[in-house]
Amino acid sequence: xxxxxxxxxxxxxxxxxxxxxxxxxxxxxxxxxxxxxxxxxxxxxxxxxxxxxxxxxxxxxxxxxxxxxxxxxxxxxxxxxxxxxxxxxxxxxxxxxxxxxxxxxxxxxxxxxxxxxxxxxxxxxxxxxxxxxxxxxxxxxxxxxxxxxxxxxxxxxxxxxxxxxxxxxxxxxxxxxxxxxxxxxxxxxxxxxxxxxxxxxxxxxxxxxxxxxxxxxxxxxxxxxxxxxxxxxxxxxxxxxxxxxxxxxxxxxxxxxxxxxxxxxxxxxxxxxxxxxxxxxxxxxxxxxxxxxxxxxxxxxxxxx
Amino acid sequence: xxxxxxxxxxxxxxxxxxxxxxxxxxxxxxxxxxxxxxxxxxxxxxxxxxxxxxxxxxxxxxxxxxxxxxxxxxxxxxxxxxxxxxxxxxxxxxxxxx
Numbered sequence: 001x002x003x004x005x006x007x008x009x010x011x012x013x014x015x016x017x018x019x020x021x022x023x024x025x026x027x028x029x030x031x032x033x034x035x036x037x038x039x040x041x042x043x044x045x046x047x048x049x050x051x052x053x054x055x056x057x058x059x060x061x062x063x064x065x066x067x068x069x070x071x072x073x074x075x076x077x078x079x080x081x082x083x084x085x086x087x088x089x090x091x092x093x094x095x096x097x098x099x100x101x102x103x104x105x106x107x108x109x110x111x112x113x114x115x116x117x118x119x120x121x122x123x124x125x126x127x128x129x130x131x132x133x134x135x136x137x138x139x140x141x142x143x144x145x146x147x148x149x150x151x152x153x154x155x156x157x158x159x160x161x162x163x164x165x166x167x168x169x170x171x172x173x174x175x176x177x178x179x180x181x182x183x184x185x186x187x188x189x190x191x192x193x194x195x196x197x198x199x200x201x202x203x204x205x206x207x208x209x210x211x212x213x214x215x216x217x218x219x220x221x222x223x224x225x226x227x228x229x230x231x232x233x234x235x236x237x238x239x240x241x242x243x244x245x246x247x248x249x250x251x252x253x254x255x256x257x258x259x260x261x262x263x264x265x266x267x268x269x270x271x272x273x274x275x276x277x278x279x280x281x282x283x284x285x286x287x288x289x290x291x292x293x294x295x296x297x298x299x300x301x302x303x304x305x
Numbered sequence: 306x307x308x309x310x311x312x313x314x315x316x317x318x319x320x321x322x323x324x325x326x327x328x329x330x331x332x333x334x335x336x337x338x339x340x341x342x343x344x345x346x347x348x349x350x351x352x353x354x355x356x357x358x359x360x361x362x363x364x365x366x367x368x369x370x371x372x373x374x375x376x377x378x379x380x381x382x383x384x385x386x387x388x389x390x391x392x393x394x395x396x397x398x399x400x401x402x403x
Contacts, residue, residue: 018381021321030319061379112319294377 001029004039005046006267012177014053016114017060018121023049026106027100031112035105035133040083041098043159045105047303048073048135051163052106062165062289063116066123069289070131072166072206074104074273076149077159079303080137087139089277092169092208092284103133128168133295136275142211143246143274144218151224151272152300159303164206164271165296170194174213175281180220183213184227187283188234192264194287198242198252200262204269204288204298210276213283224272235264266291271298333394338367343394345382346374359398 002009009026016023025046032045052059053073062069075085086096094100110116118124124131140147140156148162172190177183186209194205217227239260244252250281269291276282289296334340342363344356360370372391375382390397 016321017360019321019323021323023321025319027319027321030317034319056381060381065379108319115321290379295379 004042019115029056032105036101048106051299051301057299058296066125068126068128072164073135074162075137079159085137087137087275091275139275145224149269162300164298165289169284173284180216182302183216204291206271206286208284211278340395343367343390343397345399347378349378
């Protein structure tokens with residue numbers, strides 16, 4: 001396994017929460033073996049561990065929360081193809097060794113080295129199956145848009161992993177929209193309910209657009225910027241409609257926020273990725289957790305050998 | 306194969322290979338009268354409602370109450386805050402609420 005990296009076995013990768021244990025490359029490698037990784041996956045695992053153990057990602061909080069979230073890892077760049085990652089059919093599911101084991105190795109590092117076991121510091125009320133490990137690659141080659149990692153400041157020659165704190169994916173079905181305007185409204189309608197229809201600005205999300213949905217935008221010449229701008233218009237909320245007590249629901253925004261208009265997501269709070277099989281008019285939403293300094297921010301790191 | 310080669314298997318430990326230090330619990334006080342009890346609000350909604358009531362009850366028992374709050378419930382209490390509570394209080398109650 002250690003032959004998969006040029007880093008020395010005793011190099012410290014990160015302090016692993018919750019116990020803040022110094023973790024070496026060798027310890028990560030041991031867990032990668034247990035997860036079923038091949039040696040060439042190790043650089044991705046090491047970078048992912050570094051990403052989730054950053055202050056910005058706040059793995060301790062992600063672990064300890066009662067919400068159903070865990071690290072969602074998106075791989076971009078040349079390494080995805082070179083290690084055989086899946087960005088196509090069943091991309092968010094099982095059946096690909098790299099996708100299945102990289103995320104698993106990262107979770108084992110948290111559990112075995114950091115001491116973050118369910119029922120201990122992991123207090124998730126429900127959890128989700130992606131906490132076994134959740135890792136996939138973006139389909140960059142077939143996308144008309146810049147990739148997630150390009151959007152986050154890297155170029156296509158660089159391999160990166162982006163760690164996002166997310167729940168399980170939720171399918172969005174729209175099999176009839178043939179215009180980008182219609183599909184955008186449709187996606188927005190589902191995005192408005194992410195986490196809860198009454199949660200605005202405080203939580204991020206990831207939208208995984210499948211190739212057939214993306215074709216609506218390619219055909220119309222919409223780029224990512226145009227898409228996000230149009231989407232934003234449909235993601236505004238009149239706070240009076242989601243205030244505590246509105247529609248007989250006791251949950252909602254505090255009364256002091258009445259009379260405002262707020263966006264569903266903070267600026268940059270919706271991460272958009274292109275992936276999935278070439279047939280099927282579906283996309284997927286992966287809801288997030290509290291964002292910003294009081295929660296978790298997405299973190300992208302370059303993967304080095 | 307006529308020669309028997311001895312093989313050695315090295316088993317690597319996937320854990321941190323650490324064990325928690327065992328410490329004796331602080332003896333339970335017989336009375337709270339005159340003692341300082343720290344109430345740590347982890348900053349979840351309505352945690353203060355719970356702690357306000359606990360403070361009333363503790364004060365009625367003759368305890369002094371010191372209130373503290375974490376900056377955010379999503380991260381561990383800062384070391385300085387934990388130290389402050391440890392040196393200022395005889396006991397502490399932490400509230401998780403929604």
